[in-house]
Amino acid sequence: xxxxxxxxxxxxxDISVNLGGLILKNPVTVASGTFGYGMEYEDFVDISEIGxxxxxxxxxxxxxxxxxxxxxxxxxxxxxxxxxxxxxxxVFLRDFLPYLxxxxxxxxxxxxxxxxxxxxxxxxxxxxxEGIAAIELNISCPNVKKGGLQFGTNPDTVKEVVEAVKRxxxxxxxxxxxxxxxxxxxxxxxxxAGGADALSMINTLMGMAIDIKNxxxxxxxxxxxxxxxxxxxxxxxxxxxxxxxxTLPILGGGGILDYKDALEFIMAGATAVSIGTGNFVNPCLxxxxxxxxKKYMVQENIKSISELVGAAVIK
Amino acid sequence: MSxxxxxxxxxxxxxxxxxxxIEFIAPRIAPCCQPGQFVHVKTGGTMDPLLRRPLSxxxxxxxxxxxxxxxxxxxxxxxxxxxxxxxxxxxxxxPLGKGFSLGDYKSVLLVGGGVGIAPLIYLARVLRERGCKxxxxxxxxxxxxxxxxxxxxSIGVELMLATxxxxxxxxxxxxxxxxxxxxxxxxxxxxxxxxxxxxxxxxDYADKYGIKGEVSLEENMACGVGACLGCxxxxxxxxxxxxxxxxxxxxxxxxxxx
Ligand SMILES: Cc1cc2nc3c(=O)[nH]c(=O)nc-3n(C[C@H](O)[C@H](O)[C@H](O)COP(=O)(O)OP(=O)(O)OC[C@H]3O[C@@H](n4cnc5c(N)ncnc54)[C@H](O)[C@@H]3O)c2cc1C
Ligand SMILES: Cc1cc2nc3c(=O)[nH]c(=O)nc-3n(C[C@H](O)[C@H](O)[C@H](O)COP(=O)(O)O)c2cc1C
Ligand code: FES
Numbered sequence: 301x302x303x304x305x306x307x308x309x310x311x312x313x314d315i316s317v318n319l320g321g322l323i324l325k326n327p328v329t330v331a332s333g334t335f336g337y338g339m340e341y342e343d344f345v346d347i348s349e350i351g352x353x354x355x356x357x358x359x360x361x362x363x364x365x366x367x368x369x370x371x372x373x374x375x376x377x378x379x380x381x382x383x384x385x386x387x388x389x390x391v392f393l394r395d396f397l398p399y400l401x402x403x404x405x406x407x408x409x410x411x412x413x414x415x416x417x418x419x420x421x422x423x424x425x426x427x428x429x430e431g432i433a434a435i436e437l438n439i440s441c442p443n444v445k446k447g448g449l450q451f452g453t454n455p456d457t458v459k460e461v462v463e464a465v466k467r468x469x470x471x472x473x474x475x476x477x478x479x480x481x482x483x484x485x486x487x488x489x490x491x492x493a494g495g496a497d498a499l500s501m502i503n504t505l506m507g508m509a510i511d512i513k514n515x516x517x518x519x520x521x522x523x524x525x526x527x528x529x530x531x532x533x534x535x536x537x538x539x540x541x542x543x544x545x546x547t548l549p550i551l552g553g554g555g556i557l558d559y560k561d562a563l564e565f566i567m568a569g570a571t572a573v574s575i576g577t578g579n580f581v582n583p584c585l586x587x588x589x590x591x592x593x594k595k596y597m598v599q600e601n602i603k604s605i606s607e608l609v610g611a612a613v614i615k
Numbered sequence: 616m617s618x619x620x621x622x623x624x625x626x627x628x629x630x631x632x633x634x635x636x637i638e639f640i641a642p643r644i645a646p647c648c649q650p651g652q653f654v655h656v657k658t659g660g661t662m663d664p665l666l667r668r669p670l671s672x673x674x675x676x677x678x679x680x681x682x683x684x685x686x687x688x689x690x691x692x693x694x695x696x697x698x699x700x701x702x703x704x705x706x707x708x709x710p711l712g713k714g715f716s717l718g719d720y721k722s723v724l725l726v727g728g729g730v731g732i733a734p735l736i737y738l739a740r741v742l743r744e745r746g747c748k749x750x751x752x753x754x755x756x757x758x759x760x761x762x763x764x765x766x767x768x769s770i771g772v773e774l775m776l777a778t779x780x781x782x783x784x785x786x787x788x789x790x791x792x793x794x795x796x797x798x799x800x801x802x803x804x805x806x807x808x809x810x811x812x813x814x815x816x817x818x819d820y821a822d823k824y825g826i827k828g829e830v831s832l833e834e835n836m837a838c839g840v841g842a843c844l845g846c847x848x849x850x851x852x853x854x855x856x857x858x859x860x861x862x863x864x865x866x867x868x869x870x871x872x873x
Contacts, residue, residue: 333843334842334843336843343616344840356844364856365844365857368834373835375663378837380845382843382844385857529665579842580666580837581665582619583619584619
């Protein structure tokens with residue numbers, strides 16, 4: 301067969317993915333906290349075309365967030381300590397969700413609680429409303445005093461949180477793992493034992509920056525979460541490790557800036573990817589990455605994106 | 616409506632120490648602009664700096680569909696921006712934020728300090744075209760930094776200068792001119808942009824005489840569109856909620872701040 305005969309057309313490609321029961325039309329999502337509620341970017345991109353929009357982390361009660369400064373740029377990345385500022389789950393469901401639903405956006409909620417009961421109560425509220433495709437469990441936020449990271453670093457609580465949420469919902473539940481642990485595989489296994497449908501990884505790495513003029517930390521919260529291309533190698537390594545040991549689909553992210561980065565994540569074992577800080581650099585990035593992946597697939601004669609998942613993992 | 620656009624640079628010049636003016640054609644953004652809004656600029660193709668930098672609209676040419684920015688080199692991003700050449704592209708998102716309100720005033724006062732004059736130039740021009748009398752107090756450290764002087768002259772405003780070293784106009788703070796030279800009864804509204812202590816002094820003056828006004832605030836930004844909550848700020852220390860400077864501002868009513 302000559303190469304020309306072999307050539308796939310972009311329309312022949314299958315780029316939809318199944319992330320533990322969550323069906324995405326393409327494997328590129330936008331990460332929680334970096335895309336607001338989607339509307340903020342509507343002028344720039346058709347948000348219903350994005351594989352999935354993971355909305356800002358939502359809590360049971362409204363939160364005003366951390367004192368400022370909350371962000372600082374660092375080489376090839378940034379630190380943030382937003383502190384989960386959000387209007388609370390009720391306001392989200394009432395004021396934002398109907399619009400996103402009408403627009404045909406694939407909405408993934410990202411939820412955080414102070415206690416396991418709070419996670420469960422938010423999940424129950426989501427279960428009773430329409431228009432959310434899956435729940436990402438933020439058990440890895442480094443920027444809040446109570447909850448967040450403390451849930452995500454202990455295997456027993458990870459399992460408990462996932463179980464509690466699974467009891468309340470029929471939606472796919474995707475715990476978002478923290479990289480701020482010694483053994484990510486152990487945490488991933490605990491999430492699986494709790495009934496997780498997929499895993500999201502990684503959240504930000506804890507870091508800090510110091511203002512040498514004033515001799516004090518730059519962020520009011522002292523520590524913040526590092527994101528952006530600086531964390532990409534760490535994210536890839538952790539996804540690779542978990543893919544090898546745990547049989548759950550992975551939503552991979554951390555520093556993705558172009559389609560090549562996205563392909564690296566997929567080849568390390570991610571079924572789908574999430575774009576965070578990259579949205580700030582280029583608000584059209586998610587869809588540009590979808591296009592880039594399609595071109596690559598045509599070029600390499602790959603019909604289904606699933607052929608690439610874990611392709612670089614050495615067994 | 617805002618969008619992302621590659622603007623063709625048609626002019627880029629150094630105006631004085633660390634101060635540059637760049638003009639580019641932006642056919643989709645330029646027609647949508649309002650004074651006080653900003654563009655979010657990709658200063659280069661690097662990963663350090665990675666994020667965009669917000670810069671105010673210095674002026675917009677509605678015929679050419681061009682946007683002009685005035686910027687001061689203070690760090691990596693603005694330094695990188697100086698490298699963009701004429702005929703090259705500059706990638707910007709815009710117009711972003713809430714600009715100045717344009718009431719039906721007969722006489723207003725603009726107070727600008729340093730590079731804070733940038734949004735006030737576009738504002739002054741638009742107000743003059745609406746037939747409003749515009750008085751401008753313009754201050755800087757020294758005369759070479761009063762780079763918007765010619766523009767202000769051609770717009771046709773009542774102009775008073777102040778420099779810290781006395782090399783042009785009044786010697787001292789621009790806000791001292793408020794009490795010396797301005798008759799508060801002639802002023803219906805005050806607009807200000809510049810260093811925060813200056814804007815605080817302007818607000819104190821406005822409060823004293825019961826004049827309404829607006830300020831343009833700055834905060835470090837990541838997204839520029841209200842999505843990341845990084846540019847949050849409390850307008851009054853006792854407020855229990857934060858505003859987003861990029862989306863709720865950068866222009867705020869003086870009545871709302873403290
Ligand atoms: C809405 C808005 C409109 C703006 N409009 C203009 C404009 O029209 N013209 C203009 O020149 N600037 C303007 N700025 C400020 C401009 O965005 C910053 O100066 C710029 O982002 C600095 O980037 P950098 O990479 O060069 O400096 P960085 O590397 O980010 O910072 C270098 C050093 O400069 C300091 N720095 C950062 N920002 C400022 C600042 N604003 N003033 C003094 N020091 C600073 C930092 O603390 C750091 O120490 C505006 C800001 C906002 C929020
Ligand atoms: C400003 C900002 C806010 C964030 N807020 C949240 C959040 O509310 N919930 C969450 O699970 N992750 C949050 N994150 C983490 C991102 O979703 C993402 O996991 C992380 O930034 C790594 O991806 P990136 O390098 O592509 O940005 C936030 C990140 C940033 C930069
Ligand atoms: S810069 Fe992101 S919300 Fe203002």
